[in-house]
Amino acid sequence: MAIGSGAGGDAAQRHEPVGLRIATTIADARAWRLGVSGSVGLVPTMGALHAGHLSLVERGRSENDHVAASVFVNPTQFAPHEDLSRYPRDLDRDRALLADAGVDLLFAPPPDEMYPAGFSTAVEIAGPALGLEGERRPGHFRGVATVVLKLLNGIGPDRAYFGQKDAQQLAVVRRMARDLDLPVAIVGCATVREPDGLALSSRNVYLGPEDRKAAPVLYRALTRVTSLWAAGERGAATLRRAMEEVLAIEPRARVDYAALVDPETFEAKDGRCEQALAALAVFFGSTRLIDNVVLPPALAD
Numbered sequence: 001m002a003i004g005s006g007a008g009g010d011a012a013q014r015h016e017p018v019g020l021r022i023a024t025t026i027a028d029a030r031a032w033r034l035g036v037s038g039s040v041g042l043v044p045t046m047g048a049l050h051a052g053h054l055s056l057v058e059r060g061r062s063e064n065d066h067v068a069a070s071v072f073v074n075p076t077q078f079a080p081h082e083d084l085s086r087y088p089r090d091l092d093r094d095r096a097l098l099a100d101a102g103v104d105l106l107f108a109p110p111p112d113e114m115y116p117a118g119f120s121t122a123v124e125i126a127g128p129a130l131g132l133e134g135e136r137r138p139g140h141f142r143g144v145a146t147v148v149l150k151l152l153n154g155i156g157p158d159r160a161y162f163g164q165k166d167a168q169q170l171a172v173v174r175r176m177a178r179d180l181d182l183p184v185a186i187v188g189c190a191t192v193r194e195p196d197g198l199a200l201s202s203r204n205v206y207l208g209p210e211d212r213k214a215a216p217v218l219y220r221a222l223t224r225v226t227s228l229w230a231a232g233e234r235g236a237a238t239l240r241r242a243m244e245e246v247l248a249i250e251p252r253a254r255v256d257y258a259a260l261v262d263p264e265t266f267e268a269k270d271g272r273c274e275q276a277l278a279a280l281a282v283f284f285g286s287t288r289l290i291d292n293v294v295l296p297p298a299l300a301d
């Protein structure tokens, strides 16, 4: 049995977490779900946990009777040239953080549990998966959607929590849930940042000291576009240029994209926009950081 238990307790009656259980197989994760009463929230992650992940856990705890988190570095969402082999991994640390955060189940399967020999199925999403990250990382959202669907099917949560930090991923998962009638609510959660504005990311550990100092330029570019928006600017070209101008000040930043897109469809915005997502992808050396901000429709525009 791959489920390990922390403190004991009657799972059928409890609503307070009584200890972290660990499942490494889908069968055991599902057995856990069938054994608990009330609602379950799921927080899918790739581990190397930080306060951004833990904010999703906290939200999940506040809205559900039980919270599960998964830690799985999903190989199918990495392109061959990407950082799969050096992606940070520390399951012991993750387990301790999740236990402290009151998570009830940690699902940490090995790759061949998720992708056994002969695995031949993938979820292909068009629409919001096509531009930006989808264009630059071919196959990325196919890998994300497939693994998320497997996690949702395997664990059967009532709600699943995703960060706005990965806005396109959130839009793709929402679209999949809607298109495939998945019986789960997809909940988007605000981006958690360092004091200097840098969005928390497991990949921030790749940044050397100089690049770490330079990286908050993403936040400054997003802050600039937010204040222009608040002042009434609605021209997509002007807003985009404003982000590019801020990024151009930082010589260490190599811009992959600075885009204004529709927050649901991810189609590029042109002309005047009433709402938009300002999205950035910027390289510092070989480390690629993404960030975004929603430019909401004004109440009285």
Ligand code: AMP
Pocket: 044, 045, 046, 047, 051, 052, 053, 055, 056, 161, 162, 163, 164, 165, 166, 189, 190, 191, 192, 193, 199, 200, 201, 202
């Ligand atoms: P990852 O482990 O990078 O796949 O992220 C797992 C989940 O945590 C995803 O839904 C991310 O969007 C979310 N997440 C990552 N960074 C942050 C952050 N800084 N603030 C809020 N959520 C985040």
